[in-house]
Amino acid sequence: MRFGVVLLPVTMATLLLRRQLGFSLHILRSSLSGCRHVSKAAPQAQMDWDYDGPSMKTPVPGPRSQGLLKQLGEIQNVDAINFFCNYEESRGNYLVDVDGNRMLDVYTQISSIPIGYNHPALHKLMADPNNLSTFVNRPALGILPPGSFPDKVTESLLSVAPSGMSRVQTMACGSCSNENAYKAMFIWYRNKERGGSNPSATEEDLSSCMINQSPGCPDLSILSFMGGFHGRTLGCLATTHSKAIHKLDIPSLDWPIAPFPRLQYPLEEYTRENAAEEARCLEEVEDLIVRWRQKGRPVAGIVVEPIQAEGGDNHASPDFFKNLRNIARKHGCAFHVDEVQTGGGCTGKFWAHEYWGLDDPADIVSFSKKMLTGGYYHKDELQADKGYRIFNTWMGDPSKNLFLIEVLNVIRRENLLEEVRRSGKALLQGLYALQEQYPSLLSSARGQGTFCAVDICDDATRTKILLKARDKGVLLGGCGDRSIRFRPALIFKEYHVALFLNIFNDVLAQLK
The missing domain is CATH 3.40.640.10 (Type I PLP-dependent aspartate aminotransferase-like (Major domain))
Incomplete structure (x- = not known):
């Protein structure tokens, strides 16, 4: 499957990003369903189980999330909860919430989703009757x-x-x-x-x-x-x-x-x-x-x-x-x-x-x-x-070893470590370009692979950036006193990088 592209109007920042990333970008004036100001690289082969971009229908948290927050708040502390998720509808690099908002997830459950949401290889593993007892019995x-x-x-x-x-x-x-x-x-x-390697403890020790x-x-x-x-x-x-x-x-x-x-x-x-x-x-x-x-x-x-x-x-x-x-x-x-x-x-x-x-x-x-x-x-x-x-x-949990075996198979079969190095280079170059464009907001871009971060001028501005990015369909996380960290899945490709960078650029332009 191949897909079209939606981009921000061309700005100096966009041109700079294009040069830094080496992407040949198509500029099209159209809109994804419910998605504002979204950008992607030139048409590329898309994973057939991944979505083609963010789609935002309500503010986050939306009305259904807010109702669930109130319900769960009667049971336990909910102060850390961002919103409630629809994991059945989440796919690939995209997390969907219970209000139907679809977000490019560059944080992945605090860096813990290796090959995206609902990967077909893991679904196939779950459907194998030979694995049933491993999932049922712990x-x-x-x-x-x-x-x-x-x-x-x-x-x-x-x-x-x-x-x-x-x-x-x-x-x-x-x-x-x-x-x-x-x-x-x-x-x-x-x-x-x-x-010794196996000495006896004394009675006094015991x-x-x-x-x-x-x-x-x-x-x-x-x-x-x-x-x-x-x-x-x-x-x-x-x-x-x-x-x-x-x-x-x-x-x-x-x-x-x-x-x-x-x-x-x-x-x-x-x-x-x-x-x-x-x-x-x-x-x-x-x-x-x-x-x-x-x-x-x-x-x-x-x-x-x-x-x-x-x-x-x-x-x-x-x-x-x-x-x-x-x-x-x-x-x-x-x-x-x-x-x-x-x-x-x-x-x-x-x-x-x-x-x-x-x-x-x-x-x-x-x-x-x-x-x-x-x-x-x-x-x-x-x-x-x-x-x-x-x-x-x-x-x-033995069932997690089964999942890990299949994750490792996917990593090897799809050469995902090389993919991470390639996407990470594009992400870091893009962050360098953005911090040059917005020196009053960004500094100290750094990373290995896609394990990247950039410093924000202060904590209050960081909070604004995280919330505005979420409103535009991108999930990010903070770390340290004033950093934003990037933790995508291993299947995060260069066209996802371009999509993210243009949305991030739009957020920064509003704060400049």
Whole structure:
């Protein structure tokens, strides 16, 4: 199927975008049903299950969403809800709400939809009667896994395991993945202190842990970074430092917090300044490790994101992470790379840490979101030494492994990592052009693959941009103090980029 094109009237910004993106754009004066000021690239082969553009029928939230908000508000807190969705009608890169508004989704459920809404391959999987029992029955995997589980984990998760790792522990979500990864690091560290890979705990260890006392509950710590986000469960919150709303009123732990580099963008234009900033932060990391050991709270592990997503899409160079990995080795700390948000292909490589070029990048790599299931990969020595030490009732869901197998098949068959790199380049070039056109509004465009962001002049303007973009049929998300982040599905193509950029340009022109 091929489709026509609808574009904004030509402006200098549009021409600049056209040059930057290298698109040959057709200018047509027509309108999609209910859709205002929409733009696309030259006619291209469209996925036959994707829509051809946004279509807005009501303000958002519309009347039906508002009624549902009131209904649900009698049951639970609804302050964070944007609107209610019609997932049956959502397709590809487009999310449809209960009022019939169809929006180009460049946020994808907080970066967690890998191959778009209602992908035919996943529908086919659901329709296969051989998979019925996997969807109907959810076993307690730690004690009663299905017979197919080893093969399915091998076919799904182990087929994309990070370099040097052949073990994976499944979990349900990002927070519980990190929470249990922390436990694994503490167990590993204490076993080292006891002098072996499987030493016996003492009677004092066993009795003191029951009353939350040392030595059974040791005073160990995990070093994290300011701006990092690792989850909202109690242990993860001690390493989360992105927004006060996550942490307010929750007791926490006295663990070290290092500064994360605050780099200048584009990175290639500020190599000297950025190198000095990274050196400063690495020096502080080492100093904190020494100070916390002196305090009697040794650092058992370091946790870091390849790109600080929730905290503002903060980047660091491969050299920074290589040196951080070496510091962890030097001080006997486990090195935990949190790929919950960056994993699954959105940066143009399957794992963002692949850009570091290390054969031994980490001791633990956690994942969730685009991987559809949660969990963490780990080195052999971080295997729990006894049953029930890393445990909960479900420990994941076998049906999600089936979905992941098919998602990986689609990624390989359609060469989606190359698609992400191509679309990401077009998106970033377009953001560069827009920040040149609107320097009072935009700055510091940055990204890897389609995992991109741009800073807005202030938080209030960012809110206006997000709402105006939504009114025109584009869903975006914020991060950090004043950034907008872009988190499309892996099937987001160059013509989707052109469509988005022209709508975004229209929003910015209204605020200039």
